[in-house]
Amino acid sequence: MRLIFEKSSPGRRGVSLPELDVPFSAVLDEKYCRKEPACLPEVSELDAVRHFSNLSRMNFSVDTNFYPLGSCTMKYNPKFTEAAAAMDEFSSLHPLLPQLLGGGMLAQGALEVLYNTEHLLCEITGMDAFSTQPLAGAHGELTGVMLVSAYHKDKGRKRKYVIVPDSSHGTNPASASIAGYDVVVVPTGKDGFMDMERYKQVLSEDVAAVMLTCPDTLGFFNPGIKEITDLAHKAGALMYYDGANLNAVLGKCRPADMGFDIMHINLHKTFATPHGGGGPGSGPVGVRGELADFLPISRVVRRDDGTFALDYSRRKTIGYIAPFYGNFGVILKAYAYMLALGKDGLIQVSENAVLSANYCLARLKEHYLPAYAKERCMHECVLSASAQLGKGVHALDIAKYLIDKGFHPPTIYFPLIVKEAMMVEPTETESKEMLDTFIEAMIEASKLAGADPDALHSAPVSMPVKRLDETAAARQPDLRWQAKSK
Amino acid sequence: MNYIPHTDSEKEQMLDAIGVKSVGELFEHILPELRPKSFDLPAGRSEFEVIEYLKSLGRKNSSHLTDFIGGGFYDHYIPSAVDALAGRSEFYTAYTPYQPECSQGWLQAIYEYQTVICELTGLDVSNASLYDGGTALYEAAMMAVRLTGRKKIIVDSGVNLIYRTMLYTYTSNLCVEFVETPVVHGQSCREDIYKHLDDKTAAVIVQNPNFFGAVDDFSDIVRQSHKSGALVIASVYPVSLGMLKTPAEMGVDIATGEGQSMGIPLSFGGPYLGFIAVKKEHMRQLPGRIAGATVDKDGKRGFVLTLQAREQHIRRERATSNICSNEALCALRALIYSSLLGKEGFRQLASMNYQKAEFAKKVLSKIKGVEVKRSSPTFNEFTVCLPINADEAVCRMIDKGFACGFPLGRFYKGLDNYLLVAVTEKRSREEIMRFANSLESVLCA
Numbered sequence: 001m002r003l004i005f006e007k008s009s010p011g012r013r014g015v016s017l018p019e020l021d022v023p024f025s026a027v028l029d030e031k032y033c034r035k036e037p038a039c040l041p042e043v044s045e046l047d048a049v050r051h052f053s054n055l056s057r058m059n060f061s062v063d064t065n066f067y068p069l070g071s072c073t074m075k076y077n078p079k080f081t082e083a084a085a086a087m088d089e090f091s092s093l094h095p096l097l098p099q100l101l102g103g104g105m106l107a108q109g110a111l112e113v114l115y116n117t118e119h120l121l122c123e124i125t126g127m128d129a130f131s132t133q134p135l136a137g138a139h140g141e142l143t144g145v146m147l148v149s150a151y152h153k154d155k156g157r158k159r160k161y162v163i164v165p166d167s168s169h170g171t172n173p174a175s176a177s178i179a180g181y182d183v184v185v186v187p188t189g190k191d192g193f194m195d196m197e198r199y200k201q202v203l204s205e206d207v208a209a210v211m212l213t214c215p216d217t218l219g220f221f222n223p224g225i226k227e228i229t230d231l232a233h234k235a236g237a238l239m240y241y242d243g244a245n246l247n248a249v250l251g252k253c254r255p256a257d258m259g260f261d262i263m264h265i266n267l268h269k270t271f272a273t274p275h276g277g278g279g280p281g282s283g284p285v286g287v288r289g290e291l292a293d294f295l296p297i298s299r300v301v302r303r304d305d306g307t308f309a310l311d312y313s314r315r316k317t318i319g320y321i322a323p324f325y326g327n328f329g330v331i332l333k334a335y336a337y338m339l340a341l342g343k344d345g346l347i348q349v350s351e352n353a354v355l356s357a358n359y360c361l362a363r364l365k366e367h368y369l370p371a372y373a374k375e376r377c378m379h380e381c382v383l384s385a386s387a388q389l390g391k392g393v394h395a396l397d398i399a400k401y402l403i404d405k406g407f408h409p410p411t412i413y414f415p416l417i418v419k420e421a422m423m424v425e426p427t428e429t430e431s432k433e434m435l436d437t438f439i440e441a442m443i444e445a446s447k448l449a450g451a452d453p454d455a456l457h458s459a460p461v462s463m464p465v466k467r468l469d470e471t472a473a474a475r476q477p478d479l480r481w482q483a484k485s486k
Numbered sequence: 487m488n489y490i491p492h493t494d495s496e497k498e499q500m501l502d503a504i505g506v507k508s509v510g511e512l513f514e515h516i517l518p519e520l521r522p523k524s525f526d527l528p529a530g531r532s533e534f535e536v537i538e539y540l541k542s543l544g545r546k547n548s549s550h551l552t553d554f555i556g557g558g559f560y561d562h563y564i565p566s567a568v569d570a571l572a573g574r575s576e577f578y579t580a581y582t583p584y585q586p587e588c589s590q591g592w593l594q595a596i597y598e599y600q601t602v603i604c605e606l607t608g609l610d611v612s613n614a615s616l617y618d619g620g621t622a623l624y625e626a627a628m629m630a631v632r633l634t635g636r637k638k639i640i641v642d643s644g645v646n647l648i649y650r651t652m653l654y655t656y657t658s659n660l661c662v663e664f665v666e667t668p669v670v671h672g673q674s675c676r677e678d679i680y681k682h683l684d685d686k687t688a689a690v691i692v693q694n695p696n697f698f699g700a701v702d703d704f705s706d707i708v709r710q711s712h713k714s715g716a717l718v719i720a721s722v723y724p725v726s727l728g729m730l731k732t733p734a735e736m737g738v739d740i741a742t743g744e745g746q747s748m749g750i751p752l753s754f755g756g757p758y759l760g761f762i763a764v765k766k767e768h769m770r771q772l773p774g775r776i777a778g779a780t781v782d783k784d785g786k787r788g789f790v791l792t793l794q795a796r797e798q799h800i801r802r803e804r805a806t807s808n809i810c811s812n813e814a815l816c817a818l819r820a821l822i823y824s825s826l827l828g829k830e831g832f833r834q835l836a837s838m839n840y841q842k843a844e845f846a847k848k849v850l851s852k853i854k855g856v857e858v859k860r861s862s863p864t865f866n867e868f869t870v871c872l873p874i875n876a877d878e879a880v881c882r883m884i885d886k887g888f889a890c891g892f893p894l895g896r897f898y899k900g901l902d903n904y905l906l907v908a909v910t911e912k913r914s915r916e917e918i919m920r921f922a923n924s925l926e927s928v929l930c931a
Contacts, residue, residue, distance in 0.1 A: 001590075004598050004825050014826035015565045020838055021915040022845035028863055032701045034732050038605040042828045045567055052822055056576035058591035059583075063575040072581055076489050080533040082573075085753075089544025094889060095755030096557050097548065099896055101881040106889075109546035110754045123527055135617040135756065136811040138798070142656075149659050174798035174808035178628070180659035183803040223515045252513050253520045268811070272489075275581040276815030277592045278614065278775060280757035296655070319655035323558075323620050323648045323744075324755025336540060342530025345488035351509045352490045358512055359500040376504075376512065403588045411584075414799070431491040432500060463587040465788035470586075473780035473792040477769065479611050480601040 070423025073269035126256025127286030140264025140283025192372030229259025248379035271334035352428035556908025593789035608734025616760030619744025630689035644696025699867030728836025749823030773807030
């Protein structure tokens, strides 16, 4: 499809502004002004509407396709939460209003949303305090690692290392590293869990924290998790819980009870806010005990008279990590979702997410090798296309074939430690019929790998484009449209 | 309501296929001692009840106030088509376009968004978005540290205090040294910046318009900084770029900013849109996603995520940033907004903001005891000195129905009587007049 810039016609307008109702009275000195206007598209409103409506149709999305993208929890996003966030009483609220004198009083409803959300998250996870400020999961991780650092500094300790398993999300080591730590990677043992011998070897008084996902990225719940957290605490290190996989364990276990000290939650995953084509997300960070002193400011507090206020006077705080109170619109949607589901609904979420993933695993394990040959998984299962590799078929080919069948492919080539990995996260909101058609397509792909590998190699054939040359894109980057005259 | 479609008989069939008797068996390896000590949550409610409850909370917000408050976040009009198009769930229920063939709509939109950011800033390369203007500024600062191998950064104190504070938080363990230079007569103090510039300086960070609303031309600062081998980072307000000199025209190396003003609701602080644009030679140090054009195997144009070797999912602890989820949907809103306004509309929008603010300045300066600061030109926000404490004036103005500005004493010592007033295209002449009359009456009170 042509770019909106290529549809531009000089003089066309998509929206009109009101007449200037004040005198045109001033002229800004030329030295402060740009020489030429920005070359933005010149299109009618219909041009724009048609362009973006048609672009929207060139995507797979949860609302149009099954989207079992492992690790991303692409569950259905209820519509009423969109309506909640669009309410003018919230969407038009200026974030600096609480700064005006008596200020919190101008935004009591919004502060109550934040306060209540933090408290629900505390109960769900067992943590003592939450901050909704982090703007995405990785941002929550970075905030968490900064809390680790502030905590040790406060104790007068200098610690250098953060331990992550080799199955971790890439954001874990990246967050630790940009916060100033050296990363120590512990390999996964033959049983699919972190190698305990190696873990014990690298644990020392130089270790600031251990970052884990539980269930991990392989979809396994480590029954020995308590031993891991106990060992870390013995060494004076903090335990960080990557909440990316929380959808598996709501009401089944809580990070704090397992011995984790700091965590983040991806509200957009577990609490069903739309992923927006890449974002916005929201990554509230929760802590136990005295770590609450270090949380970013401001903190939402309830006064004795029941009103809400923002507290900036926290001596040990790490400071500002976001301009205001987090991605409020996203938090509001997650809050609405939690209220609608309630206790039983949330427990049902995890039970059915785990049921659906195990069903996929049970029916696919004859056709694809399950990671570490395990029979059971939690909310997602990792399969390997290594058996198909012998026939020249890669996980990538299977993924592209699934696109032709109308399915968004699973996450592929992650975790990095599983050869030809395909990570399937069906979520609790997909029906059995949908899972069955997906499973049939996966089985078909496996059969085709033997019978007609070229059919897989040439996929997809039903999309607006065929397989794209990613190498050429990186070698000669073309990252923007340029007017021809330039 | 839990949005789970499985019927009891389907669950039975699924359990049979798995070979277990109950769902409980699937959780057996979570040992009893790991089970929740508490899970005391309220019972679920219907959608209707939740909406009614949230409406009741909404009513506790003073969203009726007429905004003359800005401070980097502005009450601009959002055309209906922005909501209609960004509200298409084929966009908003997708995720990061890892699989390009079934995500061409999103990838093309990101490529178009990147073009808009390049056109506005004049720079060569933009990424697909960052969280907000503050985190964008932090990412730019870290880029400068990596590119120069230096660790000292000069920050003009006209840069939004919130962003400066964020910079300090993020770098508190990284041995990055910050030097703040003062604002004199509303503008960056060259003398002070040059005094601190040396061969250890990675970057000079400035903002246009600055927090006080003053516009500047940083070309001289750029020339001087480049002589020392330092980069210049400018945090800019995109709507102002419909009119103001671009970062590229000033020679700036990295431009960042908050994109909220381009079709994104204020929404009590987020989700917003961080943008970043750089000169071509710096593109491999950019953080986050980037879309690029390529061809498919038939030679047809298509789009992919590219230069991924910079990113956390490939490079892990050696990535340029830890960012994964970004603010794609907000970037889409900015793209749609810019497309609807177009080349002429965007210019006109900027001009309208400027004219309205100039009109407000004139009207306010007629009030006895009110002094409009005129030491430097401004765009759509300006500083006034009041005869009373600005906090007090703001409080009285709330009763008149106005969020009348930001009391600068909250961020700057010694400016207790100063108010920062923003006037966007949404403020009518009538509102401006009423604002001035109300201010006059509360000052007399």
